Amino acid sequence: xxxxxxxxxxxxxxxxxxxxxxxxxxxxxxxxxxxxxxxxxxxxxxxxxxxxxxxxxxxxxxxxxxxxxxxxxxxxxxxxxxxxxxxxxxxxxxxxxxxxxxxxxxxxxxxxxxxxxxxxxxxxxxxxxxxxxxxxxxxxxxxxxxxxxxxxxxxxxxxxxxxxxxxxxxxxxxxxxxxxxxxxxxxxxxxxxxxxxxxxxxxxxxxxxxxxxxxxxxxxxxxxxxxxxxxxxxxxxxxxxxxxxxxxxxxxxxxxxxxxxxxxxxxxxxxxxxxxxxxxxxxxxxxxxxxxxxxxxxxxxxxxxxxxxxxxxxxxxxxxxxxxxxxxxxxxxxxxxxxxxxxxxxxxxxxxxxxxxxxxxxxxxxxxxxxxxxxxxxxxxxxxxxxxxxxxxxxxxxxxxxxxxxxxxxxxxxxxxxxxxxxxxxxxxxxxxxxxxxxxxxxxxxxxxxxxxxxxxxxxxxxxxxxxxxxxxxxxxxxxxxxxxxxxxxxxxxxxxxxxxxxxxxxxxxxxxxxxxxxxxxxxxxxxxxxxxxxxxxxxxxxxxxxxxxxxxxxxxxxxxxxxxxxxxxxxxxxxxxxxxxxxxxxxxxxxxxxxxxxxxxxxxxxxxxxxxxxxxxxxxxxxxxxxxxxxxxxxxxxxxxxxxxxxxxxxxxxxxxxxxxxxxxxxxx
Amino acid sequence: xxxxxxxxxxxxxxxxxxxxxxxxxxxxxxxxxxxxxxxxxxxxxxxxxxxxxxxxxxxxxxxxxxxxxxxxxxxxxxxxxxxxxxxxxxxxxxxxxxxxxxxxxxx
Numbered sequence: 001x002x003x004x005x006x007x008x009x010x011x012x013x014x015x016x017x018x019x020x021x022x023x024x025x026x027x028x029x030x031x032x033x034x035x036x037x038x039x040x041x042x043x044x045x046x047x048x049x050x051x052x053x054x055x056x057x058x059x060x061x062x063x064x065x066x067x068x069x070x071x072x073x074x075x076x077x078x079x080x081x082x083x084x085x086x087x088x089x090x091x092x093x094x095x096x097x098x099x100x101x102x103x104x105x106x107x108x109x110x111x112x113x114x115x116x117x118x119x120x121x122x123x124x125x126x127x128x129x130x131x132x133x134x135x136x137x138x139x140x141x142x143x144x145x146x147x148x149x150x151x152x153x154x155x156x157x158x159x160x161x162x163x164x165x166x167x168x169x170x171x172x173x174x175x176x177x178x179x180x181x182x183x184x185x186x187x188x189x190x191x192x193x194x195x196x197x198x199x200x201x202x203x204x205x206x207x208x209x210x211x212x213x214x215x216x217x218x219x220x221x222x223x224x225x226x227x228x229x230x231x232x233x234x235x236x237x238x239x240x241x242x243x244x245x246x247x248x249x250x251x252x253x254x255x256x257x258x259x260x261x262x263x264x265x266x267x268x269x270x271x272x273x274x275x276x277x278x279x280x281x282x283x284x285x286x287x288x289x290x291x292x293x294x295x296x297x298x299x300x301x302x303x304x305x306x307x308x309x310x311x312x313x314x315x316x317x318x319x320x321x322x323x324x325x326x327x328x329x330x331x332x333x334x335x336x337x338x339x340x341x342x343x344x345x346x347x348x349x350x351x352x353x354x355x356x357x358x359x360x361x362x363x364x365x366x367x368x369x370x371x372x373x374x375x376x377x378x379x380x381x382x383x384x385x386x387x388x389x390x391x392x393x394x395x396x397x398x399x400x401x402x403x404x405x406x407x408x409x410x411x412x413x414x415x416x417x418x419x420x421x422x423x424x425x426x427x428x429x430x431x432x433x434x435x436x437x438x439x440x441x442x443x444x445x446x447x448x449x450x451x452x453x454x455x456x457x458x459x460x461x462x463x464x465x466x467x468x469x470x471x472x473x474x475x476x477x478x479x480x481x482x483x484x485x486x487x488x489x490x491x492x493x494x495x496x497x498x499x500x501x502x503x504x505x506x507x508x509x510x511x512x513x514x515x516x517x518x519x520x521x522x523x524x525x526x527x528x529x530x531x532x533x534x535x536x537x538x539x540x541x542x543x544x545x546x547x548x549x550x551x552x553x554x555x556x557x558x559x560x561x562x563x564x565x566x567x568x569x570x571x572x573x574x575x576x577x578x579x580x581x582x583x584x585x586x587x588x589x590x591x592x593x594x595x596x597x598x599x600x601x602x603x604x605x606x607x608x609x610x611x612x613x614x615x616x617x618x619x620x621x622x623x624x625x626x627x628x629x630x631x632x633x634x635x636x637x638x639x640x641x642x643x644x645x646x647x648x649x650x651x652x653x654x655x656x657x658x659x660x661x662x663x664x665x666x667x668x669x670x
Numbered sequence: 671x672x673x674x675x676x677x678x679x680x681x682x683x684x685x686x687x688x689x690x691x692x693x694x695x696x697x698x699x700x701x702x703x704x705x706x707x708x709x710x711x712x713x714x715x716x717x718x719x720x721x722x723x724x725x726x727x728x729x730x731x732x733x734x735x736x737x738x739x740x741x742x743x744x745x746x747x748x749x750x751x752x753x754x755x756x757x758x759x760x761x762x763x764x765x766x767x768x769x770x771x772x773x774x775x776x777x
Contacts, residue, residue: 639696
């Protein structure tokens with residue numbers, strides 16, 4: 001009889017790996033470092049699989065397993081609480097509690113599964129690096145915090161994981177800390193994330209003040225008990241949470257750190273800045289969906305921010321020349337899709353897209369890493385080309401990834417993107433606008449992904465270095481596995497019901513956690529039309545990109561010349577970094593330097609210090625005359641002191657001191 | 671016998687003499703330059719104090735004060751032996767006994 005899933009071991013294993021490699025990594029032989037680094041996430045993944053198996057097939061209901069497999073999940077959610085409370089004061093009780101439900105199970109499978117594959121890939125990719133052990137210790141640390149974030153049963157524990165993955169992200173972005181751009185990018189990511197964290201923190205304070213608890217289920221229960229609790233403080237809490245999510249998940253206006261985060265090693269970009277950490281915001285919104293459900297205003301803000309980010313980032317991605325930057329803006333755009341899904345209350349669709357995106361974006365990043373690795377560190381698309389013959393496997397898996405992200409049937413992205421757009425379409429006239437924005441973004445997505453694909457793999461080689469480094473097996477196996485997931489990952493959403501194939505299986509699976517929404521006015525015809533439209537748009541974008549970039553055509557340059565203003569705007573990323581620099585960073589630096597640095601630090605604090613020092617020095621200058629070194633003067637002072645003591649004993653002090661003060665007064669000429 | 675001589679010397683006189691001796695010692699210690707004179711001034715201070723000890727011992731018929739005087743004299747004798755030895759050593763080394771010149775410890 002299994003009565004305990006030992007969820008604690010899931011984060012614990014990577015943490016042990018982090019400790020071993022972090023403390024002893026430099027002295028251990030490389031194979032041992034590799035073993036520790038790989039076994040930790042593999043063990044965690046196996047534990048998650050055990051938990052999943054337990055969840056899907058609980059012992060008592062295995063016989064009753066009917067045609068509806070997810071109905072057997074009645075044993076979830078599963079909660080594990082540390083017997084010692086974390087915070088136990090009258091106003092607030094917080095436990096160390098981990099919750100395994102359908103939502104965290106999906107996230108854990110993605111985090112540990114994709115995480116393990118990327119660990120394997122990193123063995124090949126980082127093989128020659130001096131910081132091999134340091135790299136893996138950070139990567140294990142990330143897995144530890146990410147699983148804490150996912151499993152957390154209350155907002156405070158989630159915040160611990162939230163900050164921890166931020167730390168791991170900072171460490172890995174700045175992994176090549178000798179490079180100034182990498183160190184700066186790490187700082188930028190950390191600081192921008194702090195702005196979002198302020199929102200998260202304020203939301204937690206408001207939750208404590210208004211609900212008296214931080215546990216997700218209790219908040220949902222309290223909200224459910226009072227159906228009239230709409231808007232007001234709930235909107236404020238939801239918007240603050242959204243600010244936190246926007247920071248972590250790189251949404252407008254806090255997305256600026258993610259493109260710079262590409263300074264880190266490529267597997268890090270794949271794991272942290274594409275597949276898992278940046279999706280934490282989406283997960284958090286889905287986890288606290290009860291609050292968003294009670295605030296239509298906050299929901300529409302989420303939808304608008306998501307749609308705007310999706311479109312905005314996709315336009316920038318159209319013209320970028322760095323392969324990783326294209327993928328970074330693509331990630332921002334896809335995260336926008338997920339927020340769009342959350343914003344129309346289609347949380348399960350958003351989580352579905354989160355999962356498929358983790359597969360194909362990790363694949364695309366790893367494939368890009370393989371290309372970069374083969375070309376000896378070259379990231380510029382203009383210097384690639386013609387790689388399909390030299391790197392056939394990378395070419396094949398990238399093709400799968402591209403088809404998945406642009407949403408060609410039957411690849412993974414098709415199903416999840418379609419679910420989001422369909423849910424948005426059914427959400428009234430505003431939802432329809434958002435849906436059309438998503439459609440247009442799908443066109444742009446297809447265009448820039450096929451542009452990347454053509455520039456990197458088709459045409460003639462534009463590389464100066466004709467020598468290509470091959471990829472080891474440790475890099476190829478994860479690529480193939482992720483390619484398979486990118487192809488098949490969407491199929492888990494298909495189910496056959498009432499003689500008609502629909503895509504409700506995934507949302508049905510998540511329904512116990514985030515509720516099932518009955519779509520109003522939805523029908524198979526609408527869904528089919530939207531799907532066909534999305535695929536046609538994707539094909540349109542893809543074909544035009546292939547026509548433009550497939551051969552050595554002069555059209556792209558001419559187009560850029562024709563729309564030179566727009567082109568310059570896009571290639572400079574709408575000058576957002578410059579705008580923030582001029583409006584926020586420069587005034588802040590100026591304030592710090594002149595007001596805080598000169599006036600407060602040098603003027604006030606330094607002045608006080610100098611004043612105190614001056615008083616001490618002046619007193620010293622006066623008192624040092626006593627310390628003449630002349631023995632007789634010491635003796636004279638001794639005698640004088642003794643005389644004073646004697647006199648004050650003989651004469652009552654109440655008469656002596658006023659008398660002597662009067663004496664001094666008189667002597668001094670008054 | 672003259673009644674004047676028969677009269678007992680009042681206590682205050684002894685004490686005044688003691689204070690005068692002590693003050694002379696202090697002043698001598700402070701203003702004299704010769705190390706031996708300084709040394710003698712210290713002895714003068716000690717004996718001034720001794721005088722007040724015996725005075726009070728006599729007055730209160732307490733033998734403790736007189737015992738204490740013996741201790742002081744003993745210590746003074748020992749101190750004189752050590753002090754004079756040091757003075758001779760200093761004179762041999764520096765060929766001077768002026769306290770102002772013995773200033774090696776001064777900054």
